[in-house]
Amino acid sequence: MSGVCSGGGGREPVKIVLIKTQYIETDARSFKSVVQELTGKDSGARGSNLSPASKSRKVRSNLGTKIMEGGMNINGFAGESINNNNNSVLIRDLSLKEFDRLLQEMPLVDEFYHDYCLRSN
Amino acid sequence: MGKIKKGEKKVRKPRYAFQTRSQVDILDDGYRWRKYGQKAVKNNKFPRSYYRCTHQGCNVKKQVQRLTKDEGVVVTTYEGMHSHPIERSTDNFEHILNQMQIYTSY
Numbered sequence: 001m002s003g004v005c006s007g008g009g010g011r012e013p014v015k016i017v018l019i020k021t022q023y024i025e026t027d028a029r030s031f032k033s034v035v036q037e038l039t040g041k042d043s044g045a046r047g048s049n050l051s052p053a054s055k056s057r058k059v060r061s062n063l064g065t066k067i068m069e070g071g072m073n074i075n076g077f078a079g080e081s082i083n084n085n086n087n088s089v090l091i092r093d094l095s096l097k098e099f100d101r102l103l104q105e106m107p108l109v110d111e112f113y114h115d116y117c118l119r120s121n
Numbered sequence: 122m123g124k125i126k127k128g129e130k131k132v133r134k135p136r137y138a139f140q141t142r143s144q145v146d147i148l149d150d151g152y153r154w155r156k157y158g159q160k161a162v163k164n165n166k167f168p169r170s171y172y173r174c175t176h177q178g179c180n181v182k183k184q185v186q187r188l189t190k191d192e193g194v195v196v197t198t199y200e201g202m203h204s205h206p207i208e209r210s211t212d213n214f215e216h217i218l219n220q221m222q223i224y225t226s227y
Contacts (some may be wrong), residue, residue: 016128021136021198026142035150039181039199041206058142093207111159 032095123146146185146195150175151207154183165189178202 026034094102106112154172162169167187174181181201183206188194 004205012171016129016131017134018131020136021138023138023140025140028141028145028148031139031141031143031148032150035137035197035206041203057138084182 029097029101033098034091036093134200136198136200138189138196139180140194142193143195144193146187147168148195148197150197152181153208156163168171174203174209176203179189 024034024038091102107115127215144212147154153175155175156170158171160171162196166189169184169186172183172185174183181199183200184196184198184223186196186198188196
């Protein structure tokens with residue numbers, strides 16, 4: 001879609017508006033988080049290019065996978081780190097639905113403790 | 122991109138068009154919107170609605186359009202980026218948690 005060109009003269013500045021539309025498919029559940037990712041204030045995605053991290057998250061409709069991976073990053077998800085001492089993980093910006101899903105997909109407490117907390121230090 | 126001729130101003134506007142299968146036209150995206158227009162669209166039996174973000178100083182707009190060729194799909198097109206963080210106070214779950222005052226010790 002291009003703007004209007006004024007003919008002749010060249011006295012008036014010509015304003016051209018380039019609208020680049022990027023099409024994204026989401027499911028209703030991921031909708032909120034992807035929208036916030038792309039149009040939110042601190043989103044890493046400026047312009048029409050998605051950062052690699054958000055690109056891979058965009059195609060994931062399995063929220064459980066997305067959040068768990070985020071939680072297990074050594075550098076932390078949303079600014080929290082995992083250290084060997086207390087193994088705390090902070091996940092921000094979860095909606096109720098996402099939290100529900102997270103709870104449903106979480107492993108049993110025993111498994112969780114064994115797999116993630118009892119790692120050799 | 123090509124040379125910008127004298128007197129020419131090029132403005133780039135990124136837009137994101139979300140195609141979502143949903144029976145609900147207005148999908149919750151965490152922001153608040155006010156409708157400012159609606160118009161009929163050619164070759165489409167559904168009207169298109171126009172919304173603006175209600176946050177002061179934020180000029181993000183969105184359009185909502187249900188597809189005729191696939192009536193289960195609604196297209197939400199966003200233009201611009203929000204100048205403010207998301208309002209979290211309406212989050213019911215957080216409200217409940219605050220009221221329950223759960224404290225854990227590590």
